[in-house]
Amino acid sequence: MKGIHLGEFEELVLLAVASLTDNAYAVSIQAELEERVNRKANISAIHTALYRMEDKGFLESSRGGAVAKRGGKNKRLFKVTNHGYNTLRESKQAREAFWNVVPQISAP
Amino acid sequence: MREINPPKLSRKFLKLIISEDLFDDIDGDLTEIFYEQTETVSLTKARWLYMVNVFSSVRNIHLRRKLNFYNPLVMYKNYFKIAFRNLLKHKGYSFINIFGLALGMASCLLILLFVNNERSFDGFHQKKSSIYRLDEVQTFGAVSAQKVALSMYPMGPNLVNDYPEIINFSRFWTMGKTLVELDGTQHYINEVVRVDTSFLEMFDFKLLSGNKEEVFDDMFNVILSKHVSERIFGNENPIGKLLKLPNDNVNMKVAAVMEDVPDNSHLQFDALISTKAWDDERRRNGWGSNYLNTYLQLANNVDVPALEAKFDDFLVKYLGEEILEAYELFLQPLSDVHLGSMDITHDYNNHKKFARSSVNIFVILAFFVLLIASINFMNLSTARAATRSREVGVRKSIGAFKGQITGQFILESVLLSLLALTIAIGLCFASIGSLIQIIDRDLSMSLFFEPFNLLLILAVTMAIGLLSGIYPALVMSGFNPAVALKGNGSTGGKSFFRNALVVFQYAIAITIIIGTTVATRQLNFMQNLDLGFDKELTVMLDMYNDTNEKYDLLKSELINQPNIVDVTGTSQRLGNNLHQTGITYEGDTATINGSSSFVSVANNFFEFYNIEVLDGRALSDDYAMDAQGKSFVVNESLAKILKADGSEVLGMPFDFGGVDTLGTIVGIVKDFNYNKLNLKVEPLFMSHQSWGWSEVNIKIKGGDIQASLEEIETVWTTLFPHRPFEYQFLDDHIDAMYQSEQQLTKVISILSGLAIIIASLGLFGLASFTVRQRLKEMGIRKVLGASVVQIVMMLSKKFTLLVFIAFLIATPVTYYLMDSWLEGYTYKISIGVVVFLIVGIGSWLIALLTVSAQSLRVAKSNPVETLRIE
Numbered sequence: 001m002k003g004i005h006l007g008e009f010e011e012l013v014l015l016a017v018a019s020l021t022d023n024a025y026a027v028s029i030q031a032e033l034e035e036r037v038n039r040k041a042n043i044s045a046i047h048t049a050l051y052r053m054e055d056k057g058f059l060e061s062s063r064g065g066a067v068a069k070r071g072g073k074n075k076r077l078f079k080v081t082n083h084g085y086n087t088l089r090e091s092k093q094a095r096e097a098f099w100n101v102v103p104q105i106s107a108p
Numbered sequence: 109m110r111e112i113n114p115p116k117l118s119r120k121f122l123k124l125i126i127s128e129d130l131f132d133d134i135d136g137d138l139t140e141i142f143y144e145q146t147e148t149v150s151l152t153k154a155r156w157l158y159m160v161n162v163f164s165s166v167r168n169i170h171l172r173r174k175l176n177f178y179n180p181l182v183m184y185k186n187y188f189k190i191a192f193r194n195l196l197k198h199k200g201y202s203f204i205n206i207f208g209l210a211l212g213m214a215s216c217l218l219i220l221l222f223v224n225n226e227r228s229f230d231g232f233h234q235k236k237s238s239i240y241r242l243d244e245v246q247t248f249g250a251v252s253a254q255k256v257a258l259s260m261y262p263m264g265p266n267l268v269n270d271y272p273e274i275i276n277f278s279r280f281w282t283m284g285k286t287l288v289e290l291d292g293t294q295h296y297i298n299e300v301v302r303v304d305t306s307f308l309e310m311f312d313f314k315l316l317s318g319n320k321e322e323v324f325d326d327m328f329n330v331i332l333s334k335h336v337s338e339r340i341f342g343n344e345n346p347i348g349k350l351l352k353l354p355n356d357n358v359n360m361k362v363a364a365v366m367e368d369v370p371d372n373s374h375l376q377f378d379a380l381i382s383t384k385a386w387d388d389e390r391r392r393n394g395w396g397s398n399y400l401n402t403y404l405q406l407a408n409n410v411d412v413p414a415l416e417a418k419f420d421d422f423l424v425k426y427l428g429e430e431i432l433e434a435y436e437l438f439l440q441p442l443s444d445v446h447l448g449s450m451d452i453t454h455d456y457n458n459h460k461k462f463a464r465s466s467v468n469i470f471v472i473l474a475f476f477v478l479l480i481a482s483i484n485f486m487n488l489s490t491a492r493a494a495t496r497s498r499e500v501g502v503r504k505s506i507g508a509f510k511g512q513i514t515g516q517f518i519l520e521s522v523l524l525s526l527l528a529l530t531i532a533i534g535l536c537f538a539s540i541g542s543l544i545q546i547i548d549r550d551l552s553m554s555l556f557f558e559p560f561n562l563l564l565i566l567a568v569t570m571a572i573g574l575l576s577g578i579y580p581a582l583v584m585s586g587f588n589p590a591v592a593l594k595g596n597g598s599t600g601g602k603s604f605f606r607n608a609l610v611v612f613q614y615a616i617a618i619t620i621i622i623g624t625t626v627a628t629r630q631l632n633f634m635q636n637l638d639l640g641f642d643k644e645l646t647v648m649l650d651m652y653n654d655t656n657e658k659y660d661l662l663k664s665e666l667i668n669q670p671n672i673v674d675v676t677g678t679s680q681r682l683g684n685n686l687h688q689t690g691i692t693y694e695g696d697t698a699t700i701n702g703s704s705s706f707v708s709v710a711n712n713f714f715e716f717y718n719i720e721v722l723d724g725r726a727l728s729d730d731y732a733m734d735a736q737g738k739s740f741v742v743n744e745s746l747a748k749i750l751k752a753d754g755s756e757v758l759g760m761p762f763d764f765g766g767v768d769t770l771g772t773i774v775g776i777v778k779d780f781n782y783n784k785l786n787l788k789v790e791p792l793f794m795s796h797q798s799w800g801w802s803e804v805n806i807k808i809k810g811g812d813i814q815a816s817l818e819e820i821e822t823v824w825t826t827l828f829p830h831r832p833f834e835y836q837f838l839d840d841h842i843d844a845m846y847q848s849e850q851q852l853t854k855v856i857s858i859l860s861g862l863a864i865i866i867a868s869l870g871l872f873g874l875a876s877f878t879v880r881q882r883l884k885e886m887g888i889r890k891v892l893g894a895s896v897v898q899i900v901m902m903l904s905k906k907f908t909l910l911v912f913i914a915f916l917i918a919t920p921v922t923y924y925l926m927d928s929w930l931e932g933y934t935y936k937i938s939i940g941v942v943v944f945l946i947v948g949i950g951s952w953l954i955a956l957l958t959v960s961a962q963s964l965r966v967a968k969s970n971p972v973e974t975l976r977i978e
Binding site: 030042043044045047048051052054063066069071073074075076 | 114134135140160
C-alpha cells in the first residue's frame, strides 16, 4: 500500500486498459467502462486519469492508428506497465484480505 | 457526411485550453466521439455534446505530458554553437548589430557615470540629511527679487541660540588667495577659508594628522590640505610649524593636515582657519551685511517649512520691522546645493555647480540613445529571421516545440547583448579620458564593477537582450515548418512593425539633432552677442592692499610698455552679478531710498571698455568731485527708475550707503551686460571710490599677446617681487559663466552624433536585408530593361518615405521642446525653419546614402547571377 495511491476511478480505468490490451485509448476506454461496469464518465475525466497515471508510471503510451474519423489524428494507445500490474494486484489483495475476515452472511 | 465538422469555435477554444503536447490526442478523441454521435443522434445534439466535452476539458488545463527522453543540455550546447556559427557566417551584420548596441550601451554607461557623479555631490557627509544652507531672498527696491547664497555674520550663532530645532552651525567665510611666509619664502595658498569650530563636526572632511577635537583650540591654528602641506613643507611633518601672514604680521600654527577636498564637494578649500581671530564686537553685531555662507544642522524630524516660517520673526527681532520688505530667509538642503542652485546668485562657494534640469536631459538622452540602439538590434534580428527560416523548419520537423525555438532565439539575443556589453565597456575605457576633459569631472570606471552596479548592468543588458529578442523569437517560432523549409519564412507585408520602429528611431534621432543644433546656436549667439562693452584683449590681475598703494605707479609703468594700450581699475570683475547696495536720491518732491547694483571704477573705465555715454558725461580726471567719489554715472535701467516721478536724472542728488551729504549724477550710460545673458540687466551705478581696486584691467595690443603678457609680468614682478604673477583674460572669465551650458551642448552634440550613427547603422543593415530579399525581383526587372537609376530609386523610395514620416513626427515635438527651453533666455535666437529643413534633408541624405550603397550593388549586379540563385 506504500507508494502512490490508486483512486477508485483510476483503478477502474487501469483495469479497462488492461482488459482492452491492444486498443486502449480514451474513447474505447470510455465505452468499455460503460459496457462492463455501467459507469458513465466524461471523456475529460478519462483523459485526466490516463495522463496522471502515465506520470505515475502505471501506464505507458505510444501513438498510432490515425483514421479519418479522428480528423487524421493519431490515437494515444495506452499499455499497463509492470508497475501498474503490481499496483492492481496489491489493490486486489488488500480487498481480498478484508473479504477473508468479513463474516460470511448468506448471499441474497 | 464529409462536410460535417466539429464546431470550429469550440475546437479553437479547446486549442486554447489544452497544452500543445496533448492537443493532438485529445482533439482526435473528441472528433472521433463527435463523428460517432452524428451516426446515432441528430447533428445539433452531436455538436452540443462536443461542446460539453470541450468545456469539461477545462479541468485538464494544467495537464502536461512528462517527457523522459528530453535532455536540454545537449540542445543548449547546440544553441551556442549555432549562434556562434551564425555570427561568423554573417560577419557584416553581426558587426553592425553588436557594435551598434555596444555604442548605445557605452554612451549610456558613461552618461550614467557622469549623472552618478553629479548626484554624489556632498554625499560623503554623514549628517548630510540634517544640514541646510541658509540662503536669503533679497528684494531691494528696483532690483528684482533674487535668491542669494549669502548670509550675515551674526545669523548663525543667534539662530542656534533662539531655536532649539537648530543644533549646530558653521559659517564658511573665504579669505581668498592668501600669501604666507615660511622661513623667508613666500607661498600662495589659493583658498583659505574661515570656518567655525563646529565645521569638522558637521562636515566629514578627513584629517590625516592632528586631533579633530582640539584642532581649533588656538586662535591662529590652521588646517592645511595635503597638497598644500606637501608643496610648502615637502616631506617634513608640518604639525606645529608656524606660517607667517606677512600682510597682517601674525603667525598661523599648522594644527592638522587633511585629505584634499574631493572633487564632488561643493565646498572647496585648501586651508581652514577658525573665525575666532575675526570675532570682535563689531562683527558679532554686524547685522545688515552679507558676505559669507552659513550652514545649519537641524535636529531630527524638524518640520523645515515651519522653521522657515519663524525666520521672519527672527529678522524683525534683530533688524527691525522694515527689514521684511527686503529680506526673507530660507533653508536649502545640502543635497540640493550642487544641483539646485541655478537660480541663486552670489553663490561663490559652489564648486562646479550644475543644473538639475541638464542632468535630467542627460538621463533622457542616454535612455533614448540606448533605445535607438536596442531598436536596431531588434530590427536586425527580425530581419535576419528570414535567412534562418530553414533552420527553424528543420528544428520543427525534427520535433522542436514552439517554446524551444522561442527560447533558442531569446538566448541567442541575450548572448549577443552580453557580447555588446563587453565591447561597450571596452569603448568606455577608450573614451572616458576625453569625456573627463570635456566635462571636467573626476569620473572613475571602477564604479561599474561594484557588485550591486555590476549586477544591475548585467540585469539591464539581459533585459535588453530579452526584450529585443522576444519579437523575432516569436516570429520565428511561429513559422509553419512546411513553408519554412522552402526557405521562404517571412512573407511581405509583415514588415509594418519593422518600419514603425525605423520611423520611431529616426524621429528620436532627428529630435535630438535639431535640439542640439538650436542649443548650440543659442550658446554661440550669447557668446558673440555685443555685451555693450569691449571684452576683448583684456587681462585681469587681482589687486591686494599692498599692491593698491602702488596702483598709480603700476598704471604708469604699464602704459609705458609698447604693447599695452590702457589700464583701469575696478572694485569687482565684470562678468558676474555685481554687489548691491542701498541708494538714496532726491526726486522733485521727496528723498527716496532704494537699492541698486554698484561697482567702483577708475575714471577711465568708460573709455577703457568703450561704454557708450547717452547723456551727460563719463567720469573724468578734470573734475575734483569725481575723485572724491561724489559723482555718479548710472545705467539706463537705473535712470528709468530715477525719473519715474518725472524728475531730471542729470544733476540729481544721489548717493549710497546712507551718507548725509549726497553726491550728484553726472552721466547716463547705455545698459551693458555685465552678467549672464539669460538674466536681464539690473540697475547699476558707478563712481570712483577711494577704497582701492580689487582688479586691475589691462588692455593689450592684438598683435603679440605673448609679448604683452611678458611686459605685464616684468612690471608686476619688479614692483611686487613677493606677489607671484597670475592673470586671467576677461573673455575667458565671461566664457566660464557659460561653462555649464557649454559642457551640456558638447556632450549632447556627441550623443546626437552617436544617435544618428546608430540609427544609420540599423538602416544600413535593414536595407541590405530588404535588398537581398528582392534580389530576384531586381534581376527580372533588369532583364526586362530597368536602368540602374530606376532600380536604385525603387529601393530608396520606401526609406525616403520612412524618414519623411519620422521628420513629420519629430518636427512639432522638437519645436515645442526647444521653444520652451528658449523661454528661459532674455536674449534668444528664433528657431526658424532653416534648422528643421537642414536637419531633415541631412538625415534624409544620410538614409539615402546608406540605402543606395546597398541598392546600387544590386542594381549593378549581373541579372544572370541574381536569377540563378535558387
